[in-house]
Structures are given as C-alpha cells and as structure tokens.
Amino acid sequence: MDWNNLPWDKIFVVLTVLISGPGIIVGVMVPAIGQTIVAAAGLKAISRQPEAGDRINSIVLLSLAMLESLAIYVLAIILILIFADPMLKYIVRVE
Amino acid sequence: MHRIYSPLTLVLLIALVIGLAIVSNLLGGSAGETEPNVAKEISPYVVFTVGPLEVTSTITHTWAMMFLLGVGAYLIGRNLQLRPALVQNMLEWIVEAIEKLIREMVEFEDTAIFLPIVGTLAFFVGSANLIGLLPGLKSPTPDINTPLAMAVVVFFSVPYFGIRTRGLGGYLKHYVEPIFLMLPIEIASEIARTLSLTFRLFGNIMGEEIIISVLFVVMPLFVPVPMMLFSIFTGLLQAYIFALLTCVYIGGAVRAHR
Secondary structure (H helix, E strand, C coil), X not given: CCHHHCCHHHHHHHHHHHHHHHHHHHHHHHHHHHHHHHXXXXXXXXXXXXXXXXXXXXXXXXXXXXXXXXXXXXXXXXXXXXXXXXXXXXXXXXX | CCCXXXXXXXXXXXXXXXXXXXXXXXXXXXXXXXXXXXXXXXXXXXXXXXXXXXXXXXXXXXHHHHHHHHHHHHHHHHCCCCCCCHHHHHHHHHHHHHHHHHHHHHXXXXXXXXXXXXXXXXXXXXXXXXXXXXXXXXXXXXXXXXXXXXXXXXXXXXXXXXXXXXXXXXXXXXXHCCCCCHHHHHHHHHHHHHHHHHHHHHHHHHHHHHHHHHHHHHCCCCCHHHHHHHHHHHHHHHHHHHHHHHHHHHHHHHCCCC
C-alpha cells in the first residue's frame, strides 16, 4: 500500500468531522448532568428556606455559569477544529 | 400623575419585539445569495481600511452603540424626575438590581464605588448581545476581541479596587495569605478566570448565532423566530452573569481574609 499517495487532506477533514460529533456529545452531556445536580440542590434549598431565596438564586446562577463554561470550552475547541484548524496547513499540500 | 401601564402596553411591546424579529428574519433570509454560507453570516466584515488596519463591522457597531448609550444616558440623566416616567422607571429598576447584586456579592460598606464599572459592563454586554437582533446589524460579541477586551478590563479592575480599598500591602498579602505556596495558584487562577470570562460570553453568543444562521440556511421563513426570541433571554442572562462574576472577582480582592 502506497501511504504517500493517499488523500491525507480529505482523510484529515473526514476524521475531524467524525470526531467533532462524539466530542460535543460528551462535552455537553457531562456539564448538563452537573448543572442538573446544582439546579436540583438549589430548588431544594429554596423550598426549605424561601426567605433566603435571593441569595441562593445568585449562587446557583454562579455555579451554573461556571459549569456552562466547560461546555463552552468544548464548543470553542470543536469550532476551531471544524472552521479554523491550525494543524491543517501541515497536512494539506499547497500546490 | 400616577399612571398604571395597561396590559395593552405590554402586548404592544411583545408584538413589537416579535415583529422586529420577523423583519430581521426576512431581511436575513432574502439576501439573494445562491449559496448561503453559515461562516460568512457570523464573521464580521471589513468596513474600511486605515493603512494596514482593517476596521471591521465589530468596531463600527460597537462605537455606534456606545454613542447611542452615552447620548441616551445623558438625555435621560439631564431631566430626572422625582416621580419617574416609563424610561426612567425602567432604568432605575435595572440600576437598583445591579446595586443589590453588588451589595450581596462584594459585601463592602461603600457599594457606590463599584457601581460604575459593574453597571457599565452589564449595560454594554446586554446591548451588545441584543443589537444583533436588529435587521442588518451584527452583534459585536461573537467576535472574540470584544469579550477579550472586557475580560481584560475586569482583570485590571480587580487589583485596582483591591489596592483602593485595602492598600497595596493588604492587597498583595492576599496572594500569600495562608502560606506562600498559594502564590502560583492565585496567579494561575487570575489568568484562567480572564480566559473563562472571555470564552463564556463568546461561546454562548457564538453558539446562538450559529444555530440561528443554520436555521436561516435550512428553513429561512419564520422558523428562526422562536430561536431569536430565545436569544433575547440568553443575551440578557449572559449580561447578568458577566456582571455577577465581575462582582465575585472584585469581592474576592476587596474582602479581608476570614
């Protein structure tokens, strides 16, 4: 098999797209589980002590934002992989 | 002079928002391109060039927005009333909400010194996220330079307020507070939270815009409208979270270690 004449640029693009899908699935699913736990705990706390609702509310939103950023990191990496891959110029032959 | 705004006003406001979203939808959908391109819809375009510098639509829209915000604030603030009308009432409500946020999160006696930066950031991020819904305009936040600039502002405002409230020695001591081994961790966390502020705002608004653009390309007529209405909520929530995190970071530098 002639490894040098394979269309590596096309193989690279196909592999990138194939990896991006499962990557974003895992990267969204795990922070979503964490956010569910935080939201449930916040609801329990508010229903136990409604007078502390404002303070609990802002802390819950803070934790949700922190967990949200994990999913956002995955999204940014996937976007870079698909739209602006820095490695692509080493793979694709400039004619 | 005690006026109660009827439900009709609210209905008209909601109808205005939905109508604006539909007009924006139609204008965006009927661009007349044979091959609609998602990446081209999102990325900013070059308006004009000054020598080697390319002035993109991000900069022009940001400056136009800043001009409108400044002139509007001046016009409203010039003529304050004891019994506020609709616009002043609305703005007072927002400012009071920001003050309450500062009081809860910073826990410092004098909240007035934090109001300018936190309030300005909240108004700026909120309006920057929302002007993308107006027909023909692009919002500046999906360009990574805008969130990065605001995160750098937060990065420098934290030591400013720390030194202002606790003095230089008191501020520098909080880096080495339990033991001096905490110093690299504290410095790393300062840099990491600047990056996380940047990417949170950028990724949220960028993802929203990508979804709306993909819906434009797939089904241009009326289908993106619910998503655009949802993006109003997302944009305002991101502005709130940006102000909240600014308060938390400033509060970490301002509070004495307990």
